[in-house]
Ligand SMILES: Cc1ncc(COP(=O)(O)O)c(C=O)c1O
């Protein structure tokens with residue numbers, strides 16, 4: 001990789017970076033040496049300020065303050081007082097809300113995306129009444145399918161109807177209760193039209209559950225603008241919250257009164273320390289926080305999200321599209337020389353923040369690429385996937401990566 005990075009980047013690539021309004025953000029991340037990391041859609045790079053926060057949480061909040069940290073409001077220092085662990089999920093929810101077009105009271109942070117998918121599906125199905133069909137993309141991410149299957153085992157009367165993504169709109173029929181979709185496909189990077197599909201679903205009385213795993217932090221999401229009903233997403237991909245970071249759940253305000261809280265844990269109770277015998281939900285989406293907040297990982301995510309504080313998500317989207325365009329254009333000559341097929345849509349509205357190709361030996365090729373310092377992903381059955389993170393990638397990275405991909409393919413041929 002070192003030799004590759006020593007190659008001279010063409011002037012037109014440099015020019016793209018020179019005009020990049022986000023180029024200063026790269027310094028806010030720790031990036032691996034001697035490698036080009038194109039996997040922020042699996043695990044985002046670490047924001048530089050996270051270790052100091054974790055160190056403070058460990059040494060002071062946990063080490064010294066211990067249980068007093070749960071209710072730090074009792075402390076004299078106003079800055080410390082505002083850092084109580086009980087409200088940490090709510091503080092993080094407010095930061096996530098801004099990125100997904102939601103109100104802070106509509107977002108709950110905690111648990112995994114899988115668990116939040118279960119909460120959302122259970123609530124949505126209950127609101128759907130007699131309609132016992134969940135419609136989904138047959139190629140949806142496995143955990144979305146599995147969680148729906150698990151819920152079906154519990155209720156016993158559920159049909160999980162899987163259709164190709166292109167056929168979803170035609171299958172929004174009156175027996176469907178819930179539409180479960182992932183906005184950006186984890187393999188192809190194809191982005192669905194969330195606004196149109198939400199609208200079409202609503203017209204049929206169907207509730208929507210959107211998985212934003214590959215959307216949140218990659219571009220501006222407008223849940224309320226789309227009148228989405230429920231959504232979930234990961235904290236560790238484009239939100240850079242670290243391995244196993246807590247996930248989020250969005251529940252539109254109009255459903256707060258009627259949506260049942262199936263996992264009704266005490267931390268979602270209106271007054272946990274009242275220790276009442278019966279469950280009474282906290283106001284807003286906080287009721288969907290189940291058990292004790294994951295303080296260490298929430299703290300990491302909390303600080304990681306500060307990277308977005310001065311960022312305009314329109315710039316993020318513009319740059320993501322530019323990186324993708326550049327990547328695809330530079331890869332173009334390789335497509336006639338090697339058995340590579342682009343599977344990411346070229347139309348910008350249909351793209352997330354990754355570029356993927358089919359290759360008959362994709363698994364092997366990706367192993368070679370990783371060994372050469374180009375870190376992407378292999379996804380079954382034959383996908384080479386390259387994630388683009390506008391906050392820390394430059395067009396020069398993309399250029400170096402494509403030179404490396406060409407060299408690896410050439411060496412194998
Ligand atoms: C679309 C999608 N949903 C969900 C997940 C993950 O769910 P969890 O955080 O529960 O592992 C991923 C990635 O792992 C994903 O790509």
Ligand SMILES: Nc1ccccc1C(=O)C[C@H](N)C(=O)O
Nearest residue numbers: 041042043141186187213377379
């Ligand atoms: N959570 C993980 C744990 C281990 C390895 C990968 C993941 C991913 O997130 C994969 C990602 N969802 C994907 O779109 O492929």
